[in-house]
Amino acid sequence: MGPEITELTQLKSIDFSNNGFTGSIPSELGNCNLIEYLELSQNSFTGDILESFRNLLNLRFINLYSNFMKGSIPKSLFRIPHLDTVWLVVNELNGSIPLNVGNMSEISSLWLYGNQLSGTIPSSIGNCTKLVELYLNDNQFVGDLPESLNNLEELMYLDVSNNSLEGTIQLGLGSFKQMDTLVLSFNYFRNGIPPGLGNCSSLTQLAAVRCGLTGPIPPSLGQLTQLTLLYLCENRLSGRIPPKLGNLKSLNDLQLYDN
Template sequence: MILVFNHFLVLSCCFLFVYTAFCLSSDGFTLLSLSRHWTSVPSSIISDWNASDPTPCSWLGIECDNTTHRVVAVNLTGFKISGKLGPEVGQLSFLQTIDLSNNGFFSEVPSQLGNCTLLDSLDLSVNGFTGEIPENFKQLKALRFLNLCSNSLSGEIPESMFHTSSLEYVFLNQINFSGSISRHISNLSEVIELRLYVNQLSGVIPEPIGNCSKLEGLYLHDNQLVGSLPRSLTILKLESLVYLYVSNNSIEGRIPLGFGNLKNLSILVLSFNDSIGGLPPDLGNCSSLTKLAIAYSNLTGSIPFAFSLLHKLNYFFLSGNRLSGPIPESIGNCSRLEYLNLDGNQLVGSLPESLTNLESIV
Protein backbone atom coordinates (compact mmCIF):
# COMPACT_ATOMS: atom_id res chain seq x y z
CA MET A 1 0.00 0.00 0.00
CA ILE A 2 2.87 2.32 0.82
CA LEU A 3 4.59 1.44 -2.49
CA VAL A 4 1.48 2.32 -4.49
CA PHE A 5 1.20 5.66 -2.68
CA ASN A 6 4.84 6.49 -3.47
CA HIS A 7 4.30 5.76 -7.17
CA PHE A 8 1.26 8.04 -7.15
CA LEU A 9 3.30 10.82 -5.52
CA VAL A 10 6.05 10.52 -8.11
CA LEU A 11 3.55 10.61 -10.99
CA SER A 12 1.83 13.64 -9.46
CA CYS A 13 5.13 15.50 -9.16
CA CYS A 14 6.03 14.69 -12.77
CA PHE A 15 2.66 15.95 -13.96
CA LEU A 16 3.13 19.17 -11.96
CA PHE A 17 6.57 19.67 -13.53
CA VAL A 18 5.22 19.25 -17.07
CA TYR A 19 2.32 21.62 -16.36
CA THR A 20 4.64 24.27 -14.95
CA ALA A 21 7.06 24.02 -17.87
CA PHE A 22 4.49 24.42 -20.60
CA CYS A 23 1.73 26.47 -19.04
CA LEU A 24 1.66 30.21 -19.80
CA SER A 25 3.17 32.29 -16.99
CA SER A 26 1.08 34.55 -14.75
CA ASP A 27 2.36 37.67 -16.56
CA GLY A 28 1.21 36.13 -19.84
CA PHE A 29 -2.25 35.48 -18.47
CA THR A 30 -2.36 39.07 -17.20
CA LEU A 31 -1.52 40.44 -20.65
CA LEU A 32 -4.23 38.29 -22.27
CA SER A 33 -6.67 39.53 -19.63
CA LEU A 34 -5.75 43.12 -20.50
CA SER A 35 -6.36 42.48 -24.21
CA ARG A 36 -9.93 41.34 -23.45
CA HIS A 37 -10.76 44.95 -22.53
CA TRP A 38 -9.80 46.11 -26.05
CA THR A 39 -12.50 46.61 -28.65
CA SER A 40 -10.02 46.88 -31.50
CA VAL A 41 -6.85 44.79 -31.58
CA PRO A 42 -4.43 44.68 -34.54
CA SER A 43 -4.03 41.31 -36.24
CA SER A 44 -0.29 41.37 -35.48
CA ILE A 45 -1.03 41.10 -31.75
CA ILE A 46 -3.82 38.54 -32.21
CA SER A 47 -1.50 36.24 -34.13
CA ASP A 48 1.57 36.81 -31.95
CA TRP A 49 0.17 36.70 -28.41
CA ASN A 50 -0.10 32.93 -28.18
CA ALA A 51 -1.58 31.39 -25.04
CA SER A 52 0.32 28.16 -25.69
CA ASP A 53 3.69 29.85 -25.10
CA PRO A 54 5.36 29.29 -21.71
CA THR A 55 6.08 33.02 -21.33
CA PRO A 56 5.08 36.21 -23.20
CA CYS A 57 8.75 37.19 -23.61
CA SER A 58 8.72 36.74 -27.40
CA TRP A 59 5.38 38.48 -27.89
CA LEU A 60 5.12 41.64 -29.95
CA GLY A 61 5.72 44.73 -27.82
CA ILE A 62 6.77 42.77 -24.73
CA GLU A 63 10.17 42.66 -23.06
CA CYS A 64 11.17 40.40 -20.17
CA ASP A 65 14.02 40.15 -17.72
CA ASN A 66 16.48 37.57 -19.06
CA THR A 67 16.80 35.81 -15.70
CA THR A 68 13.34 35.91 -14.13
CA HIS A 69 11.35 36.01 -17.38
CA ARG A 70 9.02 38.53 -15.75
CA VAL A 71 7.61 41.28 -17.98
CA VAL A 72 9.57 44.53 -17.53
CA ALA A 73 8.37 46.54 -20.54
CA VAL A 74 5.17 46.91 -22.56
CA ASN A 75 5.63 49.03 -25.68
CA LEU A 76 2.53 49.18 -27.89
CA THR A 77 2.83 52.73 -29.18
CA GLY A 78 0.94 53.44 -32.39
CA PHE A 79 -0.76 50.04 -32.67
CA LYS A 80 -4.24 51.59 -33.14
CA ILE A 81 -5.59 49.72 -30.13
CA SER A 82 -8.89 50.99 -28.76
CA GLY A 83 -10.60 50.08 -25.52
CA LYS A 84 -9.92 50.34 -21.81
CA LEU A 85 -6.73 49.81 -19.86
CA GLY A 86 -7.91 47.20 -17.40
CA PRO A 87 -7.08 47.05 -13.69
CA GLU A 88 -5.08 43.85 -14.31
CA VAL A 89 -2.14 46.06 -15.30
CA GLY A 90 -1.40 46.42 -11.59
CA GLN A 91 -0.51 42.71 -11.47
CA LEU A 92 2.56 43.28 -13.68
CA SER A 93 4.58 44.03 -10.59
CA PHE A 94 7.99 43.96 -12.31
CA LEU A 95 7.08 46.53 -14.96
CA GLN A 96 9.63 49.29 -15.53
CA THR A 97 8.31 50.79 -18.78
CA ILE A 98 4.82 51.24 -20.20
CA ASP A 99 4.32 52.99 -23.54
CA LEU A 100 0.74 52.91 -24.84
CA SER A 101 0.96 56.26 -26.62
CA ASN A 102 -0.83 57.09 -29.89
CA ASN A 103 -3.67 54.62 -29.54
CA GLY A 104 -7.40 54.82 -28.86
CA PHE A 105 -7.56 54.01 -25.16
CA PHE A 106 -10.46 55.63 -23.31
CA SER A 107 -12.11 55.67 -19.88
CA GLU A 108 -10.20 56.30 -16.66
CA VAL A 109 -6.55 55.58 -15.96
CA PRO A 110 -6.72 52.58 -13.58
CA SER A 111 -5.59 53.33 -10.05
CA GLN A 112 -3.96 49.89 -9.98
CA LEU A 113 -1.09 51.36 -12.00
CA GLY A 114 0.12 52.65 -8.65
CA ASN A 115 0.94 49.03 -7.74
CA CYS A 116 3.66 48.96 -10.41
CA THR A 117 6.13 50.49 -8.00
CA LEU A 118 9.18 49.73 -10.17
CA LEU A 119 7.92 51.92 -13.02
CA ASP A 120 10.61 54.18 -14.44
CA SER A 121 8.73 55.39 -17.53
CA LEU A 122 4.98 55.79 -18.13
CA ASP A 123 3.67 57.10 -21.46
CA LEU A 124 -0.10 57.18 -22.03
CA SER A 125 -0.03 60.22 -24.33
CA VAL A 126 -2.31 60.87 -27.32
CA ASN A 127 -5.24 58.73 -26.24
CA GLY A 128 -8.73 59.44 -24.90
CA PHE A 129 -8.25 58.81 -21.19
CA THR A 130 -10.73 60.66 -18.97
CA GLY A 131 -11.14 61.36 -15.28
CA GLU A 132 -8.44 62.45 -12.87
CA ILE A 133 -4.90 61.25 -12.28
CA PRO A 134 -5.18 58.52 -9.62
CA GLU A 135 -4.02 59.68 -6.21
CA ASN A 136 -2.01 56.53 -5.64
CA PHE A 137 0.44 57.52 -8.37
CA LYS A 138 2.32 58.78 -5.31
CA GLN A 139 3.46 55.16 -4.87
CA LEU A 140 5.55 55.40 -8.08
CA LYS A 141 8.69 56.49 -6.27
CA ALA A 142 11.03 55.38 -9.09
CA LEU A 143 9.19 57.23 -11.88
CA ARG A 144 11.48 59.42 -14.00
CA PHE A 145 9.44 59.91 -17.20
CA LEU A 146 5.71 60.73 -17.17
CA ASN A 147 3.79 61.62 -20.34
CA LEU A 148 0.01 61.99 -20.16
CA CYS A 149 -0.30 64.75 -22.78
CA SER A 150 -3.14 65.00 -25.29
CA ASN A 151 -5.80 63.19 -23.29
CA SER A 152 -9.14 64.36 -21.87
CA LEU A 153 -8.24 64.20 -18.21
CA SER A 154 -9.86 66.64 -15.80
CA GLY A 155 -9.55 68.14 -12.37
CA GLU A 156 -6.36 69.52 -10.87
CA ILE A 157 -2.83 68.22 -10.94
CA PRO A 158 -2.79 66.10 -7.76
CA GLU A 159 -0.60 67.37 -4.95
CA SER A 160 1.04 63.94 -4.76
CA MET A 161 2.54 64.57 -8.20
CA PHE A 162 4.75 67.24 -6.68
CA HIS A 163 6.15 64.80 -4.15
CA THR A 164 7.58 62.33 -6.66
CA SER A 165 11.11 63.62 -6.37
CA SER A 166 12.52 61.17 -8.95
CA LEU A 167 10.65 62.80 -11.86
CA GLU A 168 12.86 64.22 -14.61
CA TYR A 169 10.46 64.67 -17.52
CA VAL A 170 6.84 65.68 -16.83
CA PHE A 171 4.54 66.15 -19.85
CA LEU A 172 1.05 67.15 -18.67
CA ASN A 173 0.23 69.44 -21.59
CA GLN A 174 -3.00 69.58 -23.61
CA ILE A 175 -5.06 67.79 -20.99
CA ASN A 176 -7.62 70.30 -19.63
CA PHE A 177 -6.23 70.59 -16.10
CA SER A 178 -7.54 73.41 -13.92
CA GLY A 179 -6.44 74.80 -10.57
CA SER A 180 -3.07 76.25 -9.65
CA ILE A 181 0.53 75.08 -9.77
CA SER A 182 1.50 73.87 -6.32
CA ARG A 183 4.20 75.66 -4.34
CA HIS A 184 5.57 72.19 -3.67
CA ILE A 185 6.85 72.14 -7.24
CA SER A 186 10.24 72.79 -5.65
CA ASN A 187 10.19 69.14 -4.49
CA LEU A 188 10.82 68.13 -8.12
CA SER A 189 14.53 68.53 -7.54
CA GLU A 190 15.48 66.32 -10.51
CA VAL A 191 13.05 67.75 -13.08
CA ILE A 192 14.66 68.65 -16.41
CA GLU A 193 11.62 69.38 -18.55
CA LEU A 194 8.19 70.48 -17.32
CA ARG A 195 5.38 70.86 -19.86
CA LEU A 196 2.08 72.21 -18.53
CA TYR A 197 0.97 74.18 -21.59
CA VAL A 198 -2.52 74.33 -23.14
CA ASN A 199 -4.48 73.70 -19.96
CA GLN A 200 -6.70 75.93 -17.80
CA LEU A 201 -4.22 76.48 -15.01
CA SER A 202 -4.78 79.65 -13.01
CA GLY A 203 -3.13 81.52 -10.16
CA VAL A 204 0.48 82.64 -10.09
CA ILE A 205 3.68 80.95 -11.13
CA PRO A 206 4.98 79.85 -7.70
CA GLU A 207 8.19 81.47 -6.51
CA PRO A 208 9.68 78.13 -5.32
CA ILE A 209 9.99 77.03 -8.95
CA GLY A 210 13.43 78.64 -8.82
CA ASN A 211 14.61 75.74 -6.65
CA CYS A 212 14.31 73.31 -9.58
CA SER A 213 17.98 73.77 -10.32
CA LYS A 214 18.20 71.15 -13.12
CA LEU A 215 15.32 72.65 -15.12
CA GLU A 216 16.13 73.11 -18.82
CA GLY A 217 12.66 73.52 -20.34
CA LEU A 218 9.65 75.24 -18.74
CA TYR A 219 6.49 75.37 -20.86
CA LEU A 220 3.56 77.24 -19.27
CA HIS A 221 2.01 78.90 -22.32
CA ASP A 222 -1.71 78.94 -23.16
CA ASN A 223 -3.10 78.89 -19.64
CA GLN A 224 -4.81 81.46 -17.39
CA LEU A 225 -1.86 82.32 -15.18
CA VAL A 226 -1.80 85.74 -13.52
CA GLY A 227 0.58 87.84 -11.45
CA SER A 228 4.15 88.66 -12.36
CA LEU A 229 7.04 86.48 -13.42
CA PRO A 230 8.72 85.24 -10.23
CA ARG A 231 12.14 86.68 -9.54
CA SER A 232 13.32 83.15 -8.80
CA LEU A 233 13.28 82.44 -12.57
CA THR A 234 16.30 84.69 -12.97
CA ILE A 235 18.52 83.45 -10.16
CA LEU A 236 21.68 81.47 -10.68
CA LYS A 237 20.03 78.26 -9.46
CA LEU A 238 18.30 78.07 -12.86
CA GLU A 239 21.48 78.50 -14.85
CA SER A 240 20.56 75.34 -16.84
CA LEU A 241 17.35 76.91 -18.21
CA VAL A 242 17.27 76.81 -22.03
CA TYR A 243 13.58 77.17 -22.97
CA LEU A 244 11.01 79.41 -21.27
CA TYR A 245 7.50 79.72 -22.72
CA VAL A 246 4.90 81.76 -20.80
CA SER A 247 2.90 83.27 -23.69
CA ASN A 248 -0.91 83.50 -23.88
CA ASN A 249 -1.56 84.05 -20.20
CA SER A 250 -2.51 87.10 -18.14
CA ILE A 251 0.92 87.90 -16.74
CA GLU A 252 1.50 91.47 -15.67
CA GLY A 253 4.26 93.42 -13.99
CA ARG A 254 7.79 94.07 -15.14
CA ILE A 255 10.17 91.44 -16.42
CA PRO A 256 12.44 90.94 -13.40
CA LEU A 257 16.06 91.93 -13.58
CA GLY A 258 18.44 89.02 -13.61
CA PHE A 259 17.64 87.24 -16.87
CA GLY A 260 21.18 88.09 -17.86
CA ASN A 261 22.27 85.42 -15.40
CA LEU A 262 20.77 82.74 -17.63
CA LYS A 263 23.70 82.18 -19.95
CA ASN A 264 22.14 79.03 -21.47
CA LEU A 265 18.74 80.59 -22.21
CA SER A 266 18.05 80.06 -25.91
CA ILE A 267 14.32 80.75 -26.30
CA LEU A 268 12.25 83.28 -24.34
CA VAL A 269 8.59 83.62 -25.38
CA LEU A 270 6.34 85.96 -23.35
CA SER A 271 3.93 87.15 -26.04
CA PHE A 272 0.21 87.85 -25.53
CA ASN A 273 0.19 88.77 -21.86
CA ASP A 274 -1.47 91.69 -20.06
CA SER A 275 1.37 94.06 -19.28
CA ILE A 276 5.04 93.11 -19.15
CA GLY A 277 6.45 96.60 -18.57
CA GLY A 278 9.80 97.45 -20.14
CA LEU A 279 12.66 95.45 -21.57
CA PRO A 280 15.40 94.94 -18.98
CA PRO A 281 18.81 95.81 -20.48
CA ASP A 282 20.45 92.74 -18.95
CA LEU A 283 18.56 90.55 -21.45
CA GLY A 284 21.47 91.55 -23.67
CA ASN A 285 23.69 89.34 -21.50
CA CYS A 286 21.78 86.20 -22.53
CA SER A 287 24.54 85.27 -24.94
CA SER A 288 22.84 82.03 -26.07
CA LEU A 289 19.50 83.65 -26.97
CA THR A 290 18.26 82.64 -30.44
CA LYS A 291 14.57 83.57 -30.15
CA LEU A 292 13.06 86.51 -28.25
CA ALA A 293 9.30 86.97 -28.64
CA ILE A 294 7.40 89.45 -26.46
CA ALA A 295 4.64 90.56 -28.84
CA TYR A 296 1.29 92.09 -27.83
CA SER A 297 2.14 92.42 -24.16
CA ASN A 298 1.96 96.20 -23.63
CA LEU A 299 5.72 96.63 -23.59
CA THR A 300 6.76 100.20 -22.91
CA GLY A 301 10.03 102.14 -23.07
CA SER A 302 12.73 101.76 -25.67
CA ILE A 303 14.71 98.91 -27.20
CA PRO A 304 17.90 98.69 -25.12
CA PHE A 305 21.21 99.27 -26.87
CA ALA A 306 22.52 96.16 -25.10
CA PHE A 307 20.43 93.95 -27.38
CA SER A 308 23.18 94.38 -29.95
CA LEU A 309 25.14 91.83 -27.87
CA LEU A 310 22.72 89.07 -28.86
CA HIS A 311 24.94 87.74 -31.61
CA LYS A 312 23.10 84.39 -31.89
CA LEU A 313 19.62 85.94 -32.20
CA ASN A 314 17.59 84.57 -35.14
CA TYR A 315 14.03 85.63 -34.26
CA PHE A 316 13.16 89.00 -32.73
CA PHE A 317 9.42 89.66 -32.31
CA LEU A 318 8.27 92.76 -30.40
CA SER A 319 5.21 93.67 -32.49
CA GLY A 320 1.95 95.08 -31.13
CA ASN A 321 3.39 96.89 -28.11
CA ARG A 322 3.89 100.51 -27.07
CA LEU A 323 7.64 100.74 -27.53
CA SER A 324 8.93 104.24 -28.27
CA GLY A 325 12.15 105.88 -29.36
CA PRO A 326 14.32 104.92 -32.33
CA ILE A 327 15.36 101.50 -33.53
CA PRO A 328 18.95 101.28 -32.27
CA GLU A 329 21.61 101.42 -34.95
CA SER A 330 23.39 98.61 -33.10
CA ILE A 331 20.66 96.14 -34.11
CA GLY A 332 22.76 95.52 -37.20
CA ASN A 333 25.30 93.73 -35.00
CA CYS A 334 22.87 90.82 -34.64
CA SER A 335 24.38 89.22 -37.72
CA ARG A 336 22.36 85.99 -37.55
CA LEU A 337 18.99 87.72 -37.45
CA GLU A 338 16.51 86.18 -39.91
CA TYR A 339 13.13 87.48 -38.67
CA LEU A 340 12.56 90.95 -37.24
CA ASN A 341 9.08 92.24 -36.44
CA LEU A 342 8.64 95.58 -34.66
CA ASP A 343 5.29 96.40 -36.24
CA GLY A 344 2.52 98.16 -34.30
CA ASN A 345 4.68 100.16 -31.87
CA GLN A 346 5.35 103.88 -31.40
CA LEU A 347 8.91 103.85 -32.69
CA VAL A 348 10.28 107.00 -34.33
CA GLY A 349 13.09 107.92 -36.66
CA SER A 350 14.35 106.25 -39.79
CA LEU A 351 15.37 102.68 -40.33
CA PRO A 352 19.01 102.14 -39.27
CA GLU A 353 21.42 101.73 -42.16
CA SER A 354 22.95 98.82 -40.26
CA LEU A 355 19.92 96.71 -41.20
CA THR A 356 21.52 96.33 -44.62
CA ASN A 357 24.21 94.23 -42.90
CA LEU A 358 21.65 91.58 -42.06
CA GLU A 359 22.00 89.42 -45.16
CA SER A 360 19.89 86.56 -43.74
CA ILE A 361 16.87 88.62 -42.78
CA VAL A 362 13.54 87.70 -44.38
Protein backbone atom coordinates (compact mmCIF):
# COMPACT_ATOMS: atom_id res chain seq x y z
CA MET A 1 0.00 0.00 0.00
CA GLY A 2 1.55 3.30 -1.08
CA PRO A 3 0.78 7.00 -0.59
CA GLU A 4 -1.00 7.12 -3.94
CA ILE A 5 -4.04 5.63 -2.21
CA THR A 6 -5.01 9.17 -1.26
CA GLU A 7 -5.91 9.82 -4.89
CA LEU A 8 -8.96 7.59 -4.33
CA THR A 9 -10.86 10.38 -2.65
CA GLN A 10 -14.26 8.65 -2.69
CA LEU A 11 -13.13 5.51 -0.85
CA LYS A 12 -15.53 4.40 1.87
CA SER A 13 -14.33 0.82 2.35
CA ILE A 14 -10.89 -0.85 2.24
CA ASP A 15 -10.34 -4.59 2.65
CA PHE A 16 -6.73 -5.75 2.25
CA SER A 17 -7.07 -8.70 4.64
CA ASN A 18 -5.29 -12.05 4.27
CA ASN A 19 -2.46 -10.90 2.07
CA GLY A 20 1.29 -10.49 2.48
CA PHE A 21 1.57 -6.72 2.75
CA THR A 22 4.61 -5.51 4.66
CA GLY A 23 6.02 -2.24 5.94
CA SER A 24 4.24 0.63 7.60
CA ILE A 25 0.71 1.71 6.82
CA PRO A 26 1.17 4.98 4.88
CA SER A 27 0.23 8.01 6.92
CA GLU A 28 -1.48 9.43 3.83
CA LEU A 29 -4.30 6.95 4.45
CA GLY A 30 -5.54 9.44 7.01
CA ASN A 31 -6.43 11.78 4.16
CA CYS A 32 -9.10 9.38 2.85
CA ASN A 33 -11.59 10.98 5.16
CA LEU A 34 -14.71 9.24 3.82
CA ILE A 35 -13.56 5.79 4.92
CA GLU A 36 -16.04 3.95 7.13
CA TYR A 37 -14.62 0.42 6.97
CA LEU A 38 -10.89 -0.35 7.28
CA GLU A 39 -9.90 -4.03 7.15
CA LEU A 40 -6.13 -4.69 7.21
CA SER A 41 -6.00 -7.95 9.16
CA GLN A 42 -3.65 -10.91 8.65
CA ASN A 43 -0.81 -9.17 6.90
CA SER A 44 2.69 -8.22 8.04
CA PHE A 45 2.21 -4.51 8.61
CA THR A 46 4.67 -2.98 11.06
CA GLY A 47 5.12 0.34 12.83
CA ASP A 48 2.78 2.35 15.02
CA ILE A 49 -0.95 2.85 14.71
CA LEU A 50 -1.18 6.05 12.71
CA GLU A 51 -1.93 9.34 14.41
CA SER A 52 -3.40 10.42 11.06
CA PHE A 53 -6.32 8.03 11.63
CA ARG A 54 -7.77 10.84 13.73
CA ASN A 55 -8.85 12.43 10.43
CA LEU A 56 -11.10 9.48 9.56
CA LEU A 57 -14.13 11.00 11.22
CA ASN A 58 -16.53 8.64 9.43
CA LEU A 59 -14.69 5.49 10.50
CA ARG A 60 -16.91 2.87 12.12
CA PHE A 61 -14.85 -0.33 11.77
CA ILE A 62 -11.09 -0.90 12.07
CA ASN A 63 -9.42 -4.32 12.09
CA LEU A 64 -5.64 -4.67 12.45
CA TYR A 65 -5.77 -8.29 13.66
CA SER A 66 -2.61 -10.40 13.27
CA ASN A 67 0.03 -7.96 12.12
CA PHE A 68 3.23 -6.73 13.76
CA MET A 69 2.05 -3.32 14.92
CA LYS A 70 4.12 -1.86 17.75
CA GLY A 71 3.96 1.10 20.10
CA SER A 72 1.01 2.28 22.13
CA ILE A 73 -2.61 2.85 21.22
CA PRO A 74 -2.87 6.55 20.33
CA LYS A 75 -5.42 8.61 22.23
CA SER A 76 -6.47 10.11 18.92
CA LEU A 77 -7.94 6.76 17.81
CA PHE A 78 -10.49 6.92 20.61
CA ARG A 79 -11.53 10.44 19.59
CA ILE A 80 -13.08 9.22 16.32
CA PRO A 81 -16.76 9.89 17.03
CA HIS A 82 -18.63 6.97 15.43
CA LEU A 83 -16.36 3.99 16.00
CA ASP A 84 -18.41 0.86 16.49
CA THR A 85 -15.78 -1.90 16.16
CA VAL A 86 -12.08 -1.74 17.13
CA TRP A 87 -10.05 -4.93 16.68
CA LEU A 88 -6.33 -4.46 17.39
CA VAL A 89 -5.67 -8.05 18.43
CA VAL A 90 -2.58 -10.25 18.07
CA ASN A 91 -0.01 -7.54 17.50
CA GLU A 92 2.89 -6.26 19.60
CA LEU A 93 1.20 -3.21 21.08
CA ASN A 94 2.41 -2.00 24.48
CA GLY A 95 1.65 0.71 26.99
CA SER A 96 -1.70 1.22 28.65
CA ILE A 97 -5.24 1.64 27.38
CA PRO A 98 -5.73 5.40 26.87
CA LEU A 99 -7.86 6.95 29.60
CA ASN A 100 -10.13 8.48 26.98
CA VAL A 101 -11.42 5.05 25.95
CA GLY A 102 -14.69 6.16 27.56
CA ASN A 103 -15.14 8.73 24.79
CA MET A 104 -16.27 5.96 22.43
CA SER A 105 -19.96 6.29 23.10
CA GLU A 106 -20.97 4.11 20.13
CA ILE A 107 -18.44 1.29 20.54
CA SER A 108 -20.00 -2.18 20.68
CA SER A 109 -16.94 -4.39 20.10
CA LEU A 110 -13.47 -3.74 21.57
CA TRP A 111 -10.87 -6.46 21.04
CA LEU A 112 -7.38 -5.82 22.42
CA TYR A 113 -6.27 -9.36 23.26
CA GLY A 114 -2.93 -10.91 22.39
CA ASN A 115 -0.71 -7.86 22.84
CA GLN A 116 1.69 -6.61 25.51
CA LEU A 117 -0.61 -3.99 26.99
CA SER A 118 -0.06 -3.16 30.65
CA GLY A 119 -1.20 -0.87 33.44
CA THR A 120 -4.70 -0.89 34.87
CA ILE A 121 -8.00 -1.17 33.05
CA PRO A 122 -9.26 2.44 33.07
CA SER A 123 -12.50 3.06 34.92
CA SER A 124 -13.65 5.27 32.04
CA ILE A 125 -14.38 2.10 30.07
CA GLY A 126 -17.62 2.03 32.02
CA ASN A 127 -18.80 4.96 29.90
CA CYS A 128 -18.89 2.71 26.82
CA THR A 129 -22.43 1.67 27.63
CA LYS A 130 -23.13 0.10 24.22
CA LEU A 131 -20.31 -2.44 24.57
CA VAL A 132 -21.35 -5.98 23.73
CA GLU A 133 -17.89 -7.58 23.40
CA LEU A 134 -14.83 -6.74 25.50
CA TYR A 135 -11.74 -8.92 25.05
CA LEU A 136 -8.70 -7.85 27.10
CA ASN A 137 -7.17 -11.30 27.57
CA ASP A 138 -3.56 -12.32 27.01
CA ASN A 139 -1.95 -9.04 28.02
CA GLN A 140 -0.16 -7.77 31.14
CA PHE A 141 -2.88 -5.80 32.90
CA VAL A 142 -2.62 -5.31 36.67
CA GLY A 143 -4.83 -3.95 39.44
CA ASP A 144 -8.51 -4.47 40.08
CA LEU A 145 -11.34 -4.96 37.67
CA PRO A 146 -12.96 -1.49 37.68
CA GLU A 147 -16.36 -1.36 39.32
CA SER A 148 -17.49 0.85 36.44
CA LEU A 149 -17.85 -2.33 34.38
CA ASN A 150 -21.20 -2.61 36.16
CA ASN A 151 -22.46 0.13 33.84
CA LEU A 152 -22.12 -2.11 30.78
CA GLU A 153 -25.60 -3.58 30.88
CA GLU A 154 -25.50 -4.72 27.23
CA LEU A 155 -22.24 -6.64 27.67
CA MET A 156 -22.45 -10.24 26.45
CA TYR A 157 -18.80 -11.33 26.23
CA LEU A 158 -16.08 -10.39 28.74
CA ASP A 159 -12.66 -12.07 28.74
CA VAL A 160 -9.86 -10.77 30.98
CA SER A 161 -7.95 -14.05 31.28
CA ASN A 162 -4.17 -14.42 31.25
CA ASN A 163 -3.29 -11.12 32.85
CA SER A 164 -2.03 -10.15 36.32
CA LEU A 165 -5.27 -8.73 37.68
CA GLU A 166 -5.75 -8.89 41.43
CA GLY A 167 -7.96 -7.69 44.22
CA THR A 168 -11.51 -8.68 45.06
CA ILE A 169 -13.99 -9.27 42.29
CA GLN A 170 -16.36 -6.48 43.31
CA LEU A 171 -18.52 -6.48 40.25
CA GLY A 172 -22.24 -6.32 40.84
CA LEU A 173 -22.50 -8.98 38.21
CA GLY A 174 -26.25 -9.15 38.50
CA SER A 175 -26.27 -6.06 36.28
CA PHE A 176 -25.21 -8.19 33.34
CA LYS A 177 -28.55 -9.60 32.26
CA GLN A 178 -27.27 -10.18 28.70
CA MET A 179 -23.95 -11.76 29.68
CA ASP A 180 -23.29 -14.97 27.76
CA THR A 181 -19.59 -15.65 28.40
CA LEU A 182 -17.39 -14.58 31.33
CA VAL A 183 -13.73 -15.64 31.45
CA LEU A 184 -11.60 -14.62 34.47
CA SER A 185 -8.99 -17.40 34.39
CA PHE A 186 -5.27 -17.10 35.14
CA ASN A 187 -5.18 -13.98 37.27
CA TYR A 188 -4.54 -13.29 40.96
CA PHE A 189 -7.91 -12.35 42.42
CA ARG A 190 -8.56 -12.59 46.15
CA ASN A 191 -11.61 -13.73 48.08
CA GLY A 192 -14.47 -15.65 46.57
CA ILE A 193 -16.93 -15.92 43.75
CA PRO A 194 -19.47 -13.08 44.00
CA PRO A 195 -22.89 -14.51 44.90
CA GLY A 196 -24.45 -11.90 42.59
CA LEU A 197 -23.10 -13.86 39.67
CA GLY A 198 -26.13 -16.08 40.04
CA ASN A 199 -28.30 -13.23 38.74
CA CYS A 200 -26.63 -13.31 35.31
CA SER A 201 -29.37 -15.53 34.01
CA SER A 202 -28.13 -15.63 30.40
CA LEU A 203 -24.67 -17.01 31.17
CA THR A 204 -23.76 -20.08 29.13
CA GLN A 205 -20.01 -20.16 29.87
CA LEU A 206 -18.19 -19.26 33.10
CA ALA A 207 -14.45 -19.93 33.37
CA ALA A 208 -12.42 -18.92 36.43
CA VAL A 209 -9.45 -21.32 36.39
CA ARG A 210 -6.39 -20.68 38.55
CA CYS A 211 -7.24 -17.14 39.55
CA GLY A 212 -6.83 -17.25 43.34
CA LEU A 213 -10.45 -17.78 44.36
CA THR A 214 -11.13 -18.86 47.94
CA GLY A 215 -14.15 -19.76 50.03
CA PRO A 216 -17.23 -21.77 49.07
CA ILE A 217 -19.02 -22.04 45.76
CA PRO A 218 -22.10 -19.82 46.13
CA PRO A 219 -25.37 -21.77 45.93
CA SER A 220 -26.66 -18.95 43.71
CA LEU A 221 -24.70 -20.43 40.79
CA GLY A 222 -27.47 -23.02 40.68
CA GLN A 223 -29.67 -20.28 39.21
CA LEU A 224 -27.58 -20.20 36.02
CA THR A 225 -29.76 -22.71 34.24
CA GLN A 226 -28.40 -21.79 30.79
CA LEU A 227 -24.82 -22.78 31.69
CA THR A 228 -23.19 -25.30 29.39
CA LEU A 229 -19.61 -24.82 30.69
CA LEU A 230 -18.40 -24.19 34.24
CA TYR A 231 -14.66 -24.18 35.02
CA LEU A 232 -13.61 -23.36 38.59
CA CYS A 233 -10.60 -25.67 38.90
CA GLU A 234 -7.12 -24.91 40.28
CA ASN A 235 -8.29 -22.42 42.90
CA ARG A 236 -8.49 -22.65 46.70
CA LEU A 237 -12.21 -23.16 46.98
CA SER A 238 -13.49 -24.93 50.06
CA GLY A 239 -16.62 -26.38 51.58
CA ARG A 240 -19.16 -28.62 49.93
CA ILE A 241 -20.39 -28.53 46.36
CA PRO A 242 -23.82 -26.86 46.63
CA PRO A 243 -26.69 -29.26 45.87
CA LYS A 244 -28.30 -26.47 43.80
CA LEU A 245 -25.70 -27.06 41.10
CA GLY A 246 -27.92 -30.02 40.28
CA ASN A 247 -30.29 -27.50 38.68
CA LEU A 248 -27.83 -26.94 35.85
CA LYS A 249 -29.49 -29.34 33.43
CA SER A 250 -27.84 -27.77 30.36
CA LEU A 251 -24.31 -28.25 31.74
CA ASN A 252 -22.12 -30.49 29.59
CA ASP A 253 -18.63 -29.43 30.69
CA LEU A 254 -17.86 -29.16 34.43
CA GLN A 255 -14.42 -28.83 36.03
CA LEU A 256 -14.26 -28.15 39.78
CA TYR A 257 -11.17 -30.06 40.86
CA ASP A 258 -8.23 -28.37 42.60
CA ASN A 259 -4.65 -28.97 41.55
